[in-house]
């Protein structure tokens with residue numbers, strides 16, 4: 001399988017690239033700077049450009065079978081609205097449709113209005129993660145773009161990603177309410193790569209955790 005991974009230098013996207021290469025998949029990444037391009041592991045096809053540039057997206061999607069979208073605004077961002085993720089997703093979806101590429105798996109977040117444990121939504125976010133709401137709002141918009149796309153999409157609602165070894169345990173829940181507060185970054189990548197080649201969770205959002 002030939003895979004395009006957007007957000008490949010981030011914590012989540014970097015793990016997805018490494019795991020995809022381990023599985024023998026062909027990987028293309030989009031890098032918006034020399035520094036980002038230099039981080040691509042050997043064997044990865046690097047396209048230089050921005051995720052808001054349709055021409056760069058078209059080049060990144062040339063010849064690929066499926067897409068992982070792991071873009072982010074850098075940690076919790078600055079607390080202000082930022083439409084990078086939904087806008088880039090809209091462009092990616094349009095280009096996928098034009099090319100007949102059907103499968104896309106996107107990083108979303110635990111804590112969207114109808115997901116996440118009660119304590120997470122009503123206690124942790126308001127008290128300890130006040131910069132998170134604009135990120136959640138952007139993911140609500142992203143999931144709406146996916147739902148209207150006609151593609152075979154899945155939004156993976158992630159809790160906090162943890163560095164370190166894979167834990168190889170997995171809880172999944174369609175509502176995200178029965179999942180925990182973190183997941184090893186490698187386990188999240190494995191989940192995305194497992195489902196991208198199957199009909200599992202097509203046309204839906206799913207919460208995951210260790």
Ligand SMILES: NC(=O)c1ccc[n+]([C@@H]2O[C@H](COP(=O)([O-])OP(=O)(O)OC[C@H]3O[C@@H](n4cnc5c(N)ncnc54)[C@H](OP(=O)(O)O)[C@@H]3O)[C@@H](O)[C@H]2O)c1
Nearest residue numbers: 007008009010011012036051072073074075107158160161
């Ligand atoms: N980290 C977590 O604990 C966590 C938990 C739940 C959900 N998530 C979600 O997972 C996603 C990724 O998070 P993360 O922490 O792994 O990543 P991150 O640190 O936010 O990295 C973002 C990635 O997107 C790329 N990017 C940003 N703007 C771009 C643009 N205009 N054009 C091209 N590339 C661009 C960055 O590339 P550069 O190298 O060029 O900056 C980087 O590779 C986010 O949507 C986040 O909300 C993360």
